[in-house]
Amino acid sequence: MLEGLFSPLHLLILLFSALIVFGIPLLLVFLLGRWLDKRLQRHPGVRVSIVAVVIGGITDVVASSLLAIPLVIYVIVKYDLLHAPKGSAAIVSSIHSSAGLYGLQLSIGLGCSVLGGYVAAWIAKHDELLNGLLSSFLCTAIGVYSVLSGKDSQSLLAQILLLIAAPAFALLGGYLRQTQRPIGRAPGMVDPSPEVH
Numbered sequence: 001m002l003e004g005l006f007s008p009l010h011l012l013i014l015l016f017s018a019l020i021v022f023g024i025p026l027l028l029v030f031l032l033g034r035w036l037d038k039r040l041q042r043h044p045g046v047r048v049s050i051v052a053v054v055i056g057g058i059t060d061v062v063a064s065s066l067l068a069i070p071l072v073i074y075v076i077v078k079y080d081l082l083h084a085p086k087g088s089a090a091i092v093s094s095i096h097s098s099a100g101l102y103g104l105q106l107s108i109g110l111g112c113s114v115l116g117g118y119v120a121a122w123i124a125k126h127d128e129l130l131n132g133l134l135s136s137f138l139c140t141a142i143g144v145y146s147v148l149s150g151k152d153s154q155s156l157l158a159q160i161l162l163l164i165a166a167p168a169f170a171l172l173g174g175y176l177r178q179t180q181r182p183i184g185r186a187p188g189m190v191d192p193s194p195e196v197h
Helices: 008-040 050-078 088-097 099-124 128-134 137-149 156-180
Strands: none
Touching: 008 050, 008 099, 050 088, 050 099, 050 128, 050 137, 050 156, 088 099, 099 128, 099 137, 099 156, 128 156, 137 156
């Protein structure tokens, strides 16, 4: 009976509803972050924007969690795990046992790392690569905690590769923002002189 309710169309509607409901407050937080960054950025030699890095890191983790909700609901319904004795371990096991679902989970997580890096670079408006890279601090801290506590069911090699991938994709987000910045002339550049014939 519930299987018809959670078709791909319904999951997309749920995803877009979550993006709208959480997207507007998130946009307000971004604008507040940019305003705070302007107020706190009084020192010209400072390269790291703390506000931008923190908001980028929070964006990464919150967006990953929100976008994983439809995937978790799909797995619960498809494999009838609502009353499973292992609870969340059964859900994780089901996702990791399917290459497609695991790939989707990785795509969501790494895509949100790109988003977090982009947001950090967008708020900082300078040193986009550095601020984008540093925005992965929260995701990386959660990953290190998971490795050290032994709570992750993946192999140690997979966990280490994911710890490396999160900052790399956050750096990609900073790079994407940097490529959108208008290219200005460097100080001291002289316009080319017109050719004389």
